[in-house]
Amino acid sequence: MYITITPQKLGGNYAQSSADFVGYLEKENEGLNESDKEHFFNQHMEVISAGEVVKEIDENTAKLKKKEPKFYSITVSPSSYELKRLQNSREDLKKYTREVMKDYVSSFHREINGRPIHIRDIKYFAKIEHQRFFKGxxxxxxxxxxxxxxxxxxxxEIRQIERGSLEGSISIRQKxxxxxxxxxxxxQNGKRIVQGMSKDxxxxxxxxxxxRKDASNAYSLSPGSKYKASDVKMNGKWVKRGFDRDRFFKEVEKxxxxxxGYQRNFVETYQARKDFIKNPNHYFSALMKLPTNEKALAIKILKERKIPIMPPIPKHKVQLALKGFRQLKKGLKVALESGTIGI
Known part of the structure; x- marks a missing residue:
């Protein structure tokens, strides 16, 4: 499971409308029959138009400054193993999205009118996509x-030869x-992978x-808060603040x-990927101690993701360990997306 949370854009002033982003999310519907299109939905509604999404997001920005994001984008990308577990991809992913957003609100260390944040307090819209394309x-x-x-x-060169501005053999160049x-x-399928090609x-x-604002347009709820969970005194009152990212990433997996009913392998967990960076010795030790069947699946998953595998590192080979660790970190770049927040 790979989860990313990003503001509407990085750096500079933020666009005053969500129209461009919503339009981008509509790209897969181009040229499709109405029955084949994926529509926006939220916690209680199944079909919401793109225009309504733009209107709801754009009108819910009271007191936000130009340099503050008006909305956040959450991308939830189940792995191929997780997707195989679904019975009905469309309906199951909608069901899961609604549970993910409950985990999202419960990860805020905030209160509204003296009570914890509830799912009804946020304004969100979701959309399922079925294609990915290779990027630069x-x-x-x-x-x-x-x-x-x-x-x-x-x-x-072939075009120049055809125009007569260059001498040479077209056939040799074509070969x-x-x-x-x-x-x-x-x-992929016998063809060189190029930018824009659809992934198999x-x-x-x-x-x-x-x-960014709650459903009442009165409170700012930022998952990009630098505070995990803390209480601060403001205007003489103690106020809760913060968003617990670790809790969110762990809860969506659970x-x-x-x-x-998914049986998650060790290397698929957010905690394991986090341990890989912060405590690699513990990570490799745990990997090697897995039962035979689980370890075989773990190694298979890592190989499919092109991640090199290395046994626990002897302490007396420090330089070799560091070199190997840097290579492993490079190979795990994509997998670590689930532990990042793009702010």
Missing amino acids: TDKQIIENQAFATKILQLKN EINHLEHQAPHQ GNQSHIHIIVS TFDRTF
Whole structure:
């Protein structure tokens, strides 16, 4: 399970409308029949128009400054193993989203009118997407770039030869292009992976847009708060503040497992990925002590994610350990998304 929480954009002034973001989330519906489209939904409504989402978010921004986000985006991306556990992808993901948002509100160390925050206190809209596309920042695109650059150069030369501005053989260049296409390190269905290509397999995930202000438009609720949980005296009164990210990330995993009867492997847990960074010796020790079947599945999952595997590190080989650890951290970059908040 990979969860990210980001403000509407990073740096500078924030857009005064959510229209661009909502429009982006509508991209998969283009050209589809009405019955095939995925609609926005929330805790109680099944079908909400994009226009209504924009209106509700944009009108719920009282007293927010230009340099403050008007909304936050939560992306919930179940793994391929988790998706296989679902019986009905669309309905199960909606059900799960509604439980995730209960975990979200319970992770705030805040009160409204002297009571804990309730699901009815937030304004959010969610949408399920079924496709993902390779981006320029993906490892596959970056590592294929040298081949892409050479192929583009050869194609330009072919065009120049066709125009008569360059002498040479078109067929030789085309053969070289074909060779490079197959030699690129990252392929999908026999084709070089390029930016914008749709990713194979079940890519279903959830986008959630949640207003910075509560449903009454009176209180600011920021999951980007730097405070985990604390009490502070303001205007002579003690006030609770903070958002517990660790609690949120852990609870959404428990909620999925409880809801769908999922048996989570050690390496799939948020806590394990966190331990990998903060306490690698403990991480590898726990990995190696798993029962045979669980360890075999753990290693299979890590290999599928292209994450190198290393046994517990002898203390007397400190330099070798550091070198290996840096390589492992690089390989785990994508997996660690579930432990980050983009602020």
